[in-house]
Amino acid sequence: MKKEKTSKLKVAEALQDDAYKGIVRVDSKIMKSLGIKRGDVIQIKGNRESVAIVDKAYPADAGEKIIRMDSIIRRNVRVGIGDSIHILKAIIKEAKKVVISPAQKGIMVQAEPENLKRGLLGRSIVKGDVVVLGGVQKRKDLFSEMGLGEEFGNLFGEEFENMFGDLGGGIAQIKFVVVNTNPGQQVIITENTEVYLKNLKSRKIRVNEEELENLIYNVNHVFEFLNEEKLNRKFVRWLKKKNYPITYQPLFEKKITKKKKKRKK
Numbered sequence: 001m002k003k004e005k006t007s008k009l010k011v012a013e014a015l016q017d018d019a020y021k022g023i024v025r026v027d028s029k030i031m032k033s034l035g036i037k038r039g040d041v042i043q044i045k046g047n048r049e050s051v052a053i054v055d056k057a058y059p060a061d062a063g064e065k066i067i068r069m070d071s072i073i074r075r076n077v078r079v080g081i082g083d084s085i086h087i088l089k090a091i092i093k094e095a096k097k098v099v100i101s102p103a104q105k106g107i108m109v110q111a112e113p114e115n116l117k118r119g120l121l122g123r124s125i126v127k128g129d130v131v132v133l134g135g136v137q138k139r140k141d142l143f144s145e146m147g148l149g150e151e152f153g154n155l156f157g158e159e160f161e162n163m164f165g166d167l168g169g170g171i172a173q174i175k176f177v178v179v180n181t182n183p184g185q186q187v188i189i190t191e192n193t194e195v196y197l198k199n200l201k202s203r204k205i206r207v208n209e210e211e212l213e214n215l216i217y218n219v220n221h222v223f224e225f226l227n228e229e230k231l232n233r234k235f236v237r238w239l240k241k242k243n244y245p246i247t248y249q250p251l252f253e254k255k256i257t258k259k260k261k262k263r264k265k
Contacts, residue, residue, distance in 0.1 A: 005034045006045075006088045007065075011079050014070040015058070021135025022123045023142070025068040026087065028056040036089050039142045041124040041188065043090040044069075046077030051090050051124040051186045055142060072175075076129045092124060095187035099196045103130050103177040108199050116176075117195040124188045129178045 007030050018025065024042070031054065036042060042054045044067075052073050057064065067085065069077075079085055100116070102109050119133025122140060179198055181187050189195070 004088050006086045007034055008084055008086050009065050009067040011046075011074065011081055011083050011085060012061075012066040012068045013081055014068045014073075018055075018068065018138075019070040020072055020132045021070075021138045022052055022073070022131070023055055023135070023138065024052045024073060025055050025057045025061070027062060027064060027066075029063075030065070031056065034087070034089060039145070041090040041092045041186070042087045043186065044073070044077050045086040045088075046079035046083065048076065048078040048128075050076035050126055050129055051092070053122070053124055053139060053142065054087075072130055072132060090124070090186050093183050093185060093187050095125070095181055095183075095189050095193040097180075097182040097194045097196065098125070098187070098189060099179040099181075099198050100131070100176040101179050101198045103175040107174060109174060109197060111197060113195045113197050116197060117189065117193060120189045120195065121191065122188065124186065125178050125181065126186050127178055127181050127184065130175050131178065132173070132175055 007026075009026065009030070014023075014025070024044070026036075026042075031037070036054060038055050040054055041051050044050050044052060050073065052069065057066075057068070061068070067087065074080060077085060098120075116133065119136065120131065121136050122143060123131060123135075125131060
């Protein structure tokens, strides 16, 4: 079996022009070494795996082993700025069906799924990702410039410009979680994809789980600075009981032994 080519890169902040569009930037020489072109979908392996469309690095970043990504993509791969990730070319399929749900507390969205789809066209996703609407023009320009997306037919449709229909600009600020995809792998949303909106009654639990995963990531990085050992031990025991991963454990694995006082005879 042929070994997949990967590259280890350090995470940097995306520039504003790329934010929330599902696009990352990597040095062109690194892309070439992996057999990746501008506009390809790459798999990103951090503490979680996700996907994004890749574009070449800005001139100022040429030769640097960094990947620029926004906060949404960092959340999806569970990493922070300065962390290391691995990238490789993704095997992507056209999404036949995608189910999304509001990812924020207290949010109920009433919208035509077709209008929501227009804000997601050209977006690459996996189940569990968080996405925001928008960035369609940027993705379309990139695909068109590189002559990509032909294998998916009419990727963006004829009227993608009216991506938000009559929803208004506020919808672009709402985060959605990808509840399910068909096929259940790395997919790209096209004009042929059926998008379903599901306002989950149990969404509160789902959101808490998402928030907890983010908390765990941060906790793993700051636990070593905490001194309240007894409280930390209790929290870690609870996390382990819930089968959540704890990568930093030395602080909690120390055995606290009380010195026995010698009785005076």
